[in-house]
Amino acid sequence: MKTEFLDLPPVSTARGTLRLPGSKSISNRALLLAALAEGDTLLHDLLSSDDVDRMLDALRTLSVDWQHAGGDDYRVRGTGGHFPVRKADLFLGNAGTAFRPLTAVLALMGGEYRLHGVPRMHERPIGDLVDALRQVGARIDYEGNEGYPPLRIHAARLNDAAVVRVRGDVSSQFLTGLLMALPLTGRAVRIEVEGELISKPYVDITLALMRQFGVAAERQGWQAIELPANARYVSPGDCYVEGDASSASYFLAAGAIGGGPVRVEGVGRDSVQGDVAFAQALEQLGARITMGPNWIEAQAPESGRLSAFDLDLNHIPDAAMTLAICALFADGPSRLRNIASWRVKETDRISAMATELRKLGAIVEEGADYLAITPPAALTPHAAIGTYDDHRMAMCFSLATLGGVPVRIMDPGCVAKTFPDYFARWAEVAA
Numbered sequence: 496m497k498t499e500f501l502d503l504p505p506v507s508t509a510r511g512t513l514r515l516p517g518s519k520s521i522s523n524r525a526l527l528l529a530a531l532a533e534g535d536t537l538l539h540d541l542l543s544s545d546d547v548d549r550m551l552d553a554l555r556t557l558s559v560d561w562q563h564a565g566g567d568d569y570r571v572r573g574t575g576g577h578f579p580v581r582k583a584d585l586f587l588g589n590a591g592t593a594f595r596p597l598t599a600v601l602a603l604m605g606g607e608y609r610l611h612g613v614p615r616m617h618e619r620p621i622g623d624l625v626d627a628l629r630q631v632g633a634r635i636d637y638e639g640n641e642g643y644p645p646l647r648i649h650a651a652r653l654n655d656a657a658v659v660r661v662r663g664d665v666s667s668q669f670l671t672g673l674l675m676a677l678p679l680t681g682r683a684v685r686i687e688v689e690g691e692l693i694s695k696p697y698v699d700i701t702l703a704l705m706r707q708f709g710v711a712a713e714r715q716g717w718q719a720i721e722l723p724a725n726a727r728y729v730s731p732g733d734c735y736v737e738g739d740a741s742s743a744s745y746f747l748a749a750g751a752i753g754g755g756p757v758r759v760e761g762v763g764r765d766s767v768q769g770d771v772a773f774a775q776a777l778e779q780l781g782a783r784i785t786m787g788p789n790w791i792e793a794q795a796p797e798s799g800r801l802s803a804f805d806l807d808l809n810h811i812p813d814a815a816m817t818l819a820i821c822a823l824f825a826d827g828p829s830r831l832r833n834i835a836s837w838r839v840k841e842t843d844r845i846s847a848m849a850t851e852l853r854k855l856g857a858i859v860e861e862g863a864d865y866l867a868i869t870p871p872a873a874l875t876p877h878a879a880i881g882t883y884d885d886h887r888m889a890m891c892f893s894l895a896t897l898g899g900v901p902v903r904i905m906d907p908g909c910v911a912k913t914f915p916d917y918f919a920r921w922a923e924v925a926a
């Protein structure tokens with residue numbers, strides 16, 4: 496049965512060291528590329544969570560042979576680009592990193608597939624990806640609303656289009672899906688991005704993982720990416736998953752708000768994840784940050800109080816939610832800008848964040864693509880925070896307890912999407 500709520504006690508300090516769970520973005524990319532590659536891959540430190548389970552389940556349904564190899568390691572037997580099962584029904588939960596790339600890959604696989612998810616997944620757009628795939632001859636139907644899952648993918652005769660255009664202003668996962676899938680055609684393809692690409696650093700994660708699996712795509716600014724002819728995914732043998740930089744944000748913010756130092760291990764200066772830039776954002780708020788190749792540490796500002804901020808956060812949409820909570824602890828009104836994509840994620844995050852911050856006493860102005868947050872003199876105690884089946888809402892609002900108030904988190908189990916033991920880890924650093 497679902498636990499209905501979790502009462503978090505007030506805390507005044509945060510201090511300690513935490514080994515991060517694996518990156519969701521890297522785990523799901525690495526699993527799919529390992530499944531498409533020639534040769535076996537040993538994936539180390541894979542994230543264990545709902546989103547990754549959706550990808551693992553889907554691969555198993557498609558008869559991709561993978562095994563748990565102890566600890567957080569998994570061995571995947573590559574298929575050389577041909578999944579054995581040509582007819583399948585796949586439930587992908589609310590995992591964007593499973594749904595979008597699998598749509599693109601299966602559209603080129605020559606089989607009949609149905610892809611669906613939780614009700615919210617059926618409200619998250621996918622039309623721009625379907626439009627792009629149709630340019631190479633893919634046959635995809637919408638089962639319900641035009642532009643949204645569920646999808647029915649049919650076997651199709653692909654054409655030899657040399658250029659594919661995809662919109663980039665709703666989700667970067669559409670471009671990511673195309674990039675991962677189009678090498679399967681074996682032809683040179685130029686992907687052109689229409690509109691301003693959002694969440695750019697996630698595309699660099701995709702390109703970095705593709706490179707590890709032997710496919711070097713050439714990115715020309717953010718307008719176009721060229722895929723070479725005769726590309727093949729080849730297993731690197733071993734593939735290491737970094738710690739999750741978005742999950743790191745809650746603990747780094749805790750250090751910045753609650754004294755610190757708090758150190759996270761598993762991501763650092765050498766990370767391929769764009770969300771490590773959250774540490775730079777915290778620094779702009781006055782926090783003291785130190786970094787090694789594989790760790791980041793955060794401490795409160797010298798003054799003890801975070802500075803108010805006005806930041807464009809398009810490059811770190813997930814970690815940006817953590818900054819909305821930091822705004823509660825800042826020395827004046829703050830603004831989070833260029834975050835329109837929040838509206839089509841696990842919930843409408845702009846609206847959800849505004850509603851729940853107000854319960855803590857903040858004055859919040861909500862725009863189409865921004866939030867303006869004025870912190871209260873003191874946080875309102877005993878707020879019951881709705882989480883909207885959004886893991887990040889649940890994780891973010893634990894930080895409010897650093898204001899010395901008890902907070903009730905509704906449906907705390909929703910953190911399982913990316914961080915199942917989040918609250919146990921939280922209790923280790925917050926006192």
Ligand SMILES: O=C(O)C1=C[C@@H](OP(=O)(O)O)[C@@H](O)[C@H](O)C1
Nearest residue numbers: 520592666667668694697812836
């Ligand atoms: O490609 C990825 O791994 C992701 C891309 C981002 O989505 P958008 O590109 O839709 O902003 C991010 O919010 C999501 O959690 C993970």
Ligand SMILES: C=C(OP(=O)(O)O)C(=O)O
Nearest residue numbers: 589590591592813840841
């Ligand atoms: C937006 C998110 O997930 P998804 O990969 O489902 O898009 C997220 O984890 O914040």
